[in-house]
Amino acid sequence: MSVQDFALAAEVAARRRWSATAALLALVVLLVVLSLGIGPVRLSPLAVIEAMFGGGSDVAQVIVREIRLPRTILAFAIGGILGLSGAALQGLLRNPLASPSLFGAPQSAAFGAVLVIALGLADVRSYALPVVAIIAAFGSVFALLAIAGRNAGLLILILAGLAISSFAGAATALVMNLSSNPFVVLEIAFWLLGSLEDRSFQHVALALPFIIAGAAVLLSQASAFRALTLGEEAAQSLGVDVGRLRLYVITGVALGVGGAVAVTGTIGFIGLVAPHLMRPVIGHDPARLLVPSALTGSALLLAADIAVRIIPSTSDIKVGVLTSIIGVPFFLYLIMRERRALGGGVA
Amino acid sequence: MTLLSATGVDASLGNRKVLRDVSLSLAAGHLVALVGPNGAGKTTLLRALAGLIPSGGEIRIGGDTLASLPLRERAKRFAYLPQGHMVHWPLPARDIVALGRYPHGATDPARLSPRDMEAVLRAMLAVDVTEFGDRRVTELSGGERSRVALARVLAVEAPVILADEPTASLDPRHQIDVMQKLRNVADTGVLVIVVTHDLGLAARFADHVLVLSEGRLAAQGTPDAALSESVLASVFRVSAYRAEFQREVVIVPWADV
Numbered sequence: 001m002s003v004q005d006f007a008l009a010a011e012v013a014a015r016r017r018w019s020a021t022a023a024l025l026a027l028v029v030l031l032v033v034l035s036l037g038i039g040p041v042r043l044s045p046l047a048v049i050e051a052m053f054g055g056g057s058d059v060a061q062v063i064v065r066e067i068r069l070p071r072t073i074l075a076f077a078i079g080g081i082l083g084l085s086g087a088a089l090q091g092l093l094r095n096p097l098a099s100p101s102l103f104g105a106p107q108s109a110a111f112g113a114v115l116v117i118a119l120g121l122a123d124v125r126s127y128a129l130p131v132v133a134i135i136a137a138f139g140s141v142f143a144l145l146a147i148a149g150r151n152a153g154l155l156i157l158i159l160a161g162l163a164i165s166s167f168a169g170a171a172t173a174l175v176m177n178l179s180s181n182p183f184v185v186l187e188i189a190f191w192l193l194g195s196l197e198d199r200s201f202q203h204v205a206l207a208l209p210f211i212i213a214g215a216a217v218l219l220s221q222a223s224a225f226r227a228l229t230l231g232e233e234a235a236q237s238l239g240v241d242v243g244r245l246r247l248y249v250i251t252g253v254a255l256g257v258g259g260a261v262a263v264t265g266t267i268g269f270i271g272l273v274a275p276h277l278m279r280p281v282i283g284h285d286p287a288r289l290l291v292p293s294a295l296t297g298s299a300l301l302l303a304a305d306i307a308v309r310i311i312p313s314t315s316d317i318k319v320g321v322l323t324s325i326i327g328v329p330f331f332l333y334l335i336m337r338e339r340r341a342l343g344g345g346v347a
Numbered sequence: 348m349t350l351l352s353a354t355g356v357d358a359s360l361g362n363r364k365v366l367r368d369v370s371l372s373l374a375a376g377h378l379v380a381l382v383g384p385n386g387a388g389k390t391t392l393l394r395a396l397a398g399l400i401p402s403g404g405e406i407r408i409g410g411d412t413l414a415s416l417p418l419r420e421r422a423k424r425f426a427y428l429p430q431g432h433m434v435h436w437p438l439p440a441r442d443i444v445a446l447g448r449y450p451h452g453a454t455d456p457a458r459l460s461p462r463d464m465e466a467v468l469r470a471m472l473a474v475d476v477t478e479f480g481d482r483r484v485t486e487l488s489g490g491e492r493s494r495v496a497l498a499r500v501l502a503v504e505a506p507v508i509l510a511d512e513p514t515a516s517l518d519p520r521h522q523i524d525v526m527q528k529l530r531n532v533a534d535t536g537v538l539v540i541v542v543t544h545d546l547g548l549a550a551r552f553a554d555h556v557l558v559l560s561e562g563r564l565a566a567q568g569t570p571d572a573a574l575s576e577s578v579l580a581s582v583f584r585v586s587a588y589r590a591e592f593q594r595e596v597v598i599v600p601w602a603d604v
Contacts, residue, residue: 006464009441009481010457094435223454227446230499231433236399238449239422284436287455
């Protein structure tokens with residue numbers, strides 16, 4: 001083996017990863033076009049593209065650019081940040097079962113948001129909703145990692161996550177319980193199911209800055225996740241400040257998940273599923289999984305949001321309900337696969 | 348010439364004082380064995396020397412105090428091999444070895460500079476792991492994995508290597524193999540400090556032995572002097588069979604004293 005062989009092997013692997021990422025990107029673009037075309041008025045992909053670039057009828061332009069575009073942007077961005085958060089948490093904890101929803105982050109963010117709604121402080125223009133949701137998400141992930149401690153096993157993480165999400169659920173129920181206005185309660189209940197329906201550019205403006213900030217924080221730590229493959233001690237000996245890394249990841253996940261939950265309610269399990277779909281294609285390197293997991297998350301949420309619009313039903317199916325219905329069996333499958341590690345107590 | 352020195356070093360784990368007033372002075376090109384009963388503080392001393400845990404006293408490395416060095420600079424001077432050769436994701440062996448270049452700014456194994464690539468290759472050649480560079484570490488045998496871990500540490504090309512029980516859970520042939528490779532590295536001018544429970548391996552391969560007991564240095568010196576009958580009796584509570592075989596010291600621990 002020589003330096004040339006070495007470089008060649010690295011290049012072959014890199015080319016495969018690039019083509020996989022490019023294919024994923026093409027899929028996302030396709031889903032974006034489909035998402036813009038589906039609704040009460042069906043538009044062909046060509047009509048969508050025409051309307052996007054200022055052609056076609058005025059009606060088509062309004063439908064695509066003003067009514068459907070915000071929804072599609074949110075599906076893309078929120079799916080992406082959820083996939084990215086899952087990959088980052090799995091990288092930080094070296095654990096394939098880590099994800100924001102299993103750790104109670106969206107549930108806690110939802111509690112924060114529900115509190116704001118119940119107190120009547122929610123307004124589409126107000127940043128109170130995302131800010132409180134982000135603070136609650138930060139608190140939950142921080143508490144989880146503090147309880148689990150360093151080098152925590154799978155079982156501890158999942159039990160602590162279960163406790164935190166149960167607590168967030170109970171706190172949310174308490175707020176609804178104490179709320180005197182039945183209309184507010186109904187609004188909260190529907191909002192909790194998670195939906196992208198009827199979202200406007202004001203919602204996009206509310207969530208997007210936080211999502212972008214969260215994504216930037218998580219992506220900036222990519223190579224540290226790779227060093228963590230060797231464990232916290234070895235990573236530290238390679239020059240990674242593990243304590244600071246944890247704080248960055250908690251902040252990034254909280255910004256992204258809090259911002260997302262504030263405008264859509266809870267949409268679960270995308271963060272868990274996306275990295276798993278990418279590992280057979282991209283490999284297990286936690287740094288390289290970040291961007292493909294984000295794109296997969298986008299694709300999943302775009303597809304789910306298309307599905308809820310075309311599945312025939314008497315009332316609307318909420319997209320958060322659909323992702324959980326698909327995500328939970330997948331989680332059970334993962335538990336089955338990780339049975340040995342779980343049984344042993346420490347992974 | 349002293350490369351690494353410690354003066355009055357102490358360290359605590361939680362409220363428990365694990366190291367007390369450890370002073371030592373070690374030279375480049377030596378293989379140093381760090382021995383002691385379970386709980387004596389061997390791993391803690393190794394971590395303190397590498398600056399992975401806070402400690403009192405002063406540690407100097409090549410003329411600088413450890414406290415004055417930023418994390419990145421410490422990482423270039425100390426290559427640290429933790430116990431167990433843990434690898435959490437099934438990455439190809441080559442990518443694991445390439446992580447040794449992380450302190451030098453090469454954080455992506457797919458984009459190594461020619462210099463980093465050569466360092467990785469040298470390390471892989473030194474411990475004979477080039478043939479399974481493409482294989483996932485999780486698919487390797489324990490002996491192979493320990494060599495990959497060793498290659499990762501060598502790739503740092505640090506002046507000091509700290510290895511925590513690198514021979515644990517290996518069969519006798521691989522134990523000797525790992526020690527021989529560390530011996531070869533030391534002979535190139537690197538200071539290698541190895542934690543081990545195997546007094547026989549320590550006696551055979553080390554130039555210098557540090558005996559740690561309840562957080563203090565109970566003895567240090569050549570293997571023969573540091574692992575004397577009285578030290579073995581007082582620190583390890585064993586006697587030992589001693590001999591010489593092929594001009595090497597042989598120590599076989601025997602029954603309780």
